Amino acid sequence: MNRDKLIEQIADTTKIWDMVVVGGGATGLGVAVDAATRGYSVALFEWEDFSKATSSRSTKLVHGGVRYLAQGDVALVLEALHERGLLKQNAPHLVKNQSFLIPNYRYWDNILYTVGLTVYDLLAGRLSLGRSKYLSRKKTTERLPVIRMDKLKGGVVYHDGQFDDSRLAVNLAQSCVEKGGCPVNRMKVTGVLHNPQGIAAGVRVKDLLSGKEYKVNARSVVNATGIFVDSIMEMDVSTHEHMVKPSQGVHLVLDQSFLQSDYAIMIPKTDDGRVLFAVPWHDKVVVGTTDTVRETPELEPQALEQEIDFILNTAGRYLTRKPQRKDVLSVFAGLRPLAAPKDEGKSTKEISRSHKIFVSKNNLVTITGGKWTTYRKMAEDTVDKVIQLGMLEKRECVTKNFHIHGYRPDPDLKNHLYIYGSDIPAIKALMETEPDMGEKLHPRYDYTAAEVVWAVREEMALTVEDVLARRVRLLFLDARAAVEVAPKVARIIAKELGHDQDWITQQIRDFTELSKHYMLD
Numbered sequence: 001m002n003r004d005k006l007i008e009q010i011a012d013t014t015k016i017w018d019m020v021v022v023g024g025g026a027t028g029l030g031v032a033v034d035a036a037t038r039g040y041s042v043a044l045f046e047w048e049d050f051s052k053a054t055s056s057r058s059t060k061l062v063h064g065g066v067r068y069l070a071q072g073d074v075a076l077v078l079e080a081l082h083e084r085g086l087l088k089q090n091a092p093h094l095v096k097n098q099s100f101l102i103p104n105y106r107y108w109d110n111i112l113y114t115v116g117l118t119v120y121d122l123l124a125g126r127l128s129l130g131r132s133k134y135l136s137r138k139k140t141t142e143r144l145p146v147i148r149m150d151k152l153k154g155g156v157v158y159h160d161g162q163f164d165d166s167r168l169a170v171n172l173a174q175s176c177v178e179k180g181g182c183p184v185n186r187m188k189v190t191g192v193l194h195n196p197q198g199i200a201a202g203v204r205v206k207d208l209l210s211g212k213e214y215k216v217n218a219r220s221v222v223n224a225t226g227i228f229v230d231s232i233m234e235m236d237v238s239t240h241e242h243m244v245k246p247s248q249g250v251h252l253v254l255d256q257s258f259l260q261s262d263y264a265i266m267i268p269k270t271d272d273g274r275v276l277f278a279v280p281w282h283d284k285v286v287v288g289t290t291d292t293v294r295e296t297p298e299l300e301p302q303a304l305e306q307e308i309d310f311i312l313n314t315a316g317r318y319l320t321r322k323p324q325r326k327d328v329l330s331v332f333a334g335l336r337p338l339a340a341p342k343d344e345g346k347s348t349k350e351i352s353r354s355h356k357i358f359v360s361k362n363n364l365v366t367i368t369g370g371k372w373t374t375y376r377k378m379a380e381d382t383v384d385k386v387i388q389l390g391m392l393e394k395r396e397c398v399t400k401n402f403h404i405h406g407y408r409p410d411p412d413l414k415n416h417l418y419i420y421g422s423d424i425p426a427i428k429a430l431m432e433t434e435p436d437m438g439e440k441l442h443p444r445y446d447y448t449a450a451e452v453v454w455a456v457r458e459e460m461a462l463t464v465e466d467v468l469a470r471r472v473r474l475l476f477l478d479a480r481a482a483v484e485v486a487p488k489v490a491r492i493i494a495k496e497l498g499h500d501q502d503w504i505t506q507q508i509r510d511f512t513e514l515s516k517h518y519m520l521d
Contacts, residue, residue: 001174001460006182007207010043010214017041018392019383020203020218022189022232024048025055026165026372027355028224029172029183030379036181037402038383038395043216044176044183045205049466051169053299054226055372056470057334059251059289060281062087062095062161062373066268067275069120076354078123083374084161085127091168091404093411093421097129098162098279100264103140103147103155103318110134113156113268120158130159143263146319162264162279165372166470167419170459174405185460192221192235192364200236200364209462220391222382223366227297227337236364243358244368246297246335250307251288253330253477254323258315259285270314278315282416284329284477287315294335300517301333308520330479330518337368357385365389376400416446420454427454441485447472452489456496464489464511479518486511 009015021032024046035042046052064081065073088095104110117132133156140155141147173183186208193202193215202217223232233240259265259280267276278287290307308331316322355370355378367382380397387394406421417424430450431438437450455461455471467489468482469475475482490507493499 001177001183001458003184003460003462006177006184009182010184010187010205010216013215013217015041015217017043017202017216017218019043019220019222019386020045020216021222021224022203023223023225023228024050024169024173024183024185025053025224025226026051026169026172026375027226027367027370027378027382028222029169029176030375031222031224031367031382032176032181032183033172033179033402033404034376034379034383034397034399036176036179037398040383040392040395042176042181043218044173044181045187045189045203045216046183046185047188047208048299049185049462049470050173050183050460051166051470053228054334054336055169056166056476057249057251057332058165058372059249059277060162060165060279060286061098061277062163064120064124064160064373066117066120066158066160066266069116069123073354074123077120079354079377080371080373081120081124082127083377084129085124086376086400087163087373088127088129088161090399090402091163091171091407091421093406093408094168094171094404094419095161095163096411096413098160098264099130099262100158100160100266100277101135101140101144101155102158102266102268103144104153105151107153110154110156117156117158128159129161132156132158144259144261144265146258146260146321147265148318148320157263161373162281163372164282164419164473166473168372168404170471171405171421173460174458175402178405186462189232189235192232192362193217194236194362198362200360200362220386220389221364222386223364224368224382226368227335229337229366229368233358233360233364233366236360236362240360244297244337246294246301247338248292248294248301248304248307248333248335249289250292250303250311250331250333251286252308252311252323252328253281253332254285254287254327255329256280256283256285258319258321258323258327265318267314267318271310276311276314278319282473282477287311287323297335297337300514301335302517303331303333307333325520328520330476331520332476332518355381357382359385359389363389363391423454423458427451430454441472441488442474442481444481445474445478447474447485449488449492452492453496456493461493462497464493464507465514467493468511475515475518479515482518483512483515486515
């Protein structure tokens with residue numbers, strides 16, 4: 001992905017794109033890939049970096065949603081389970097089968113969850129990842145040696161998917177380019193263009209690197225900016241009433257010694273009514289999440305003290321070794337875009353996670369809600385809506401069986417490069433070009449200088465944060481280690497992009513400041 005070449009396409013004022021997508025998270029990238037694979041010309045603009053906001057801050061699960069089944073939302077679960085199976089087929093280098101274990105402390109729960117999760121399996125049909133089963137107390141503790149044994153009555157195993165969210169976002173952007181699409185990061189949409197009839201017909205954008213502004217004409221405009229959809233809708237209709245209420249989810253990252261198992265833990269009922277997960281991820285454990293209403297959308301949301309305490313205390317009730325603040329390697333918060341409830345008394349847990357498409361009087365199409373698991377279906381529905389509105393000629397969706405960039409079946413999960421899939425040979429070749437390319441960025445982690453160079457050359461990474469937060473995931477895995485390697489990463493990027501020492505100094509300063517949000521005192 002060459003950003004300069006993509007911007008050359010944007011600069012062509014005679015071009016009328018079939019579609020402009022605003023937002024480079026899961027939903028926007030999904031829409032752009034769907035449109036590009038149907039043969040439409042599509043440009044996508046992300047004002048920060050791909051998946052910078054919500055889409056890099058998930059629980060790292062590709063799942064049907066066990067708790068939605070408990071709430072009786074069978075249609076949502078069916079859709080998510082189907083999409084889970086397709087995503088595993090289309091991106092096997094990023095999505096793996098993850099076994100989950102629910103420890104039960106009442107005999108009745110063993111029956112309840114065994115029956116409920118058997119229904120969950122049956123709903124998945126031929127795309128099932130494996131059958132659920134009851135485990136005795138002894139077998140439960142064998143699989144989860146860290147689980148609290150006092151009053152333990154057994155457990156239930158079930159299967160879901162686990163993945164790397166921002167890596168999938170990068171691969172979707174690459175897939176989009178390969179299909180003729182034009183996704184560009186650091187491009188801020190400053191206005192929605194309208195034709196003489198008042199219909200949305202493109203956008204004004206500003207390149208945040210060069211300062212240049214462009215008018216991009218299009219037959220259709222899709223707003224897929226997640227928690228920021230209201231701001232784009234206001235550009236279209238100035239009297240638009242805000243409809244999205246952000247809900248914050250926080251995760252803590254701990255050392256693998258707190259789990260000592262390939263099994264993930266799922267606690268179905270916590271004090272705030274949510275489920276709690278402890279999921280193995282890149283040799284660490286991600287524990288979360290919370291559900292806290294926030295008043296305004298933020299690019300870098302902060303974990304609240306009560307959220308951190310809630311996760312530590314809840315995990316501590318089920319683990320033999322109770323995690324403390326000093327054990328947290330990284331903390332990250334994400335904001336979910338939930339359509340605000342008409343009934344103000346309604347909690348965010350009760351607002352449907354299904355996606356919604358809104359069409360303004362000017363035919364601006366806005367897609368919001370949903371989750372990573374269903375991103376492909378959200379994209380299909382959105383492009384179908386644009387066709388239905390008569391803005392594009394009808395063409396069938398082809399993404400159900402579309403191999404996402406990096407596709408590689410049966411990855412070697414013990415090799416830390418597995419997330420690169422089919423790009424692994426090229427990265428290994430890069431390591432062999434110069435001796436220092438194979439050098440580790442940090443003695444405790446396997447990430448190498450070659451991966452930084454690859455991120456800049458092939459994945460449109462422009463800053464230290466782009467590399468350490470979303471191309472390699474060190475900021476999310478160990479924030480202090482990420483700060484330690486920031487100077488080395490800054491120098492590598494500067495050499496690739498021709499930046500001077502002042503740029504390096506500023507990058508180190510910016511990243512060090514940002515990383516404070518990911519650490520506990």
